[in-house]
Amino acid sequence: MPGVDEHAVPALRGPLVPVLVTGPSMSPTLRHGDAVLVRTGGRPVRPGDVVVAVFRTRPDLLVVKRAVEPRDGGWWLRGDNDLVADDSRAYGVADVRGRVVVRWWPRPARIRGRQG
Numbered sequence: 870m871p872g873v874d875e876h877a878v879p880a881l882r883g884p885l886v887p888v889l890v891t892g893p894s895m896s897p898t899l900r901h902g903d904a905v906l907v908r909t910g911g912r913p914v915r916p917g918d919v920v921v922a923v924f925r926t927r928p929d930l931l932v933v934k935r936a937v938e939p940r941d942g943g944w945w946l947r948g949d950n951d952l953v954a955d956d957s958r959a960y961g962v963a964d965v966r967g968r969v970v971v972r973w974w975p976r977p978a979r980i981r982g983r984q985g
Contacts, residue, residue, distance in 0.1 A: 881909050881921065881966050887973075888921055890933050894948030894955055895919070899933060904974040907967035914944065917982030919969040922946060924960035932956075933969060935983075 881888075890903040898919065899905065907921045914920055918936045922944065934946035934956050943962040948955065957963065969980045 881907060884908065884910055885970075886967065888931075888933065888969075892953070892955070894950050894953040895933055895935070896950045898935075898949045898980070899969075899972065902975070903972050905933070905969045905980065906971045906973055908970045909967040911968065914965050914968060915982055919980050919982070920944070920946070920965045921967045921969065922963040922965045924957070924963045926960045931966070932963070934963070936965065 886907045886909060888905050888907050890899045890901060890905060892901055914936050916936055916938055919933065920936050921931060921933055923931060924946075925943065932946070932955075934948055937945045937947050937957070939945075941962045943964045945957045946963050947957065972978045972980060
């Protein structure tokens, strides 16, 4: 599964890529340790989608967040956990690399967008 090193974010290769969630920012939708599948193609991102992205101000950090709105050629992202502010409120606009479509471990479930 992709991880992040201090020099570059790994490319997400293939139509479905496994990614491991770390941290509490997407709780309760996703929790630390959840494994998800990310679709790198397909339909365009919509507000409410859970995405994997890179903040322009933190190009070394691959994140899982919820897309809020398109902004400045990228996306404004928020975590589902309002107590954690490591999202666009802190880092600004992000470039989306893919859309989270399913959690496959430990509690399999389809991940759907929601209205903000």
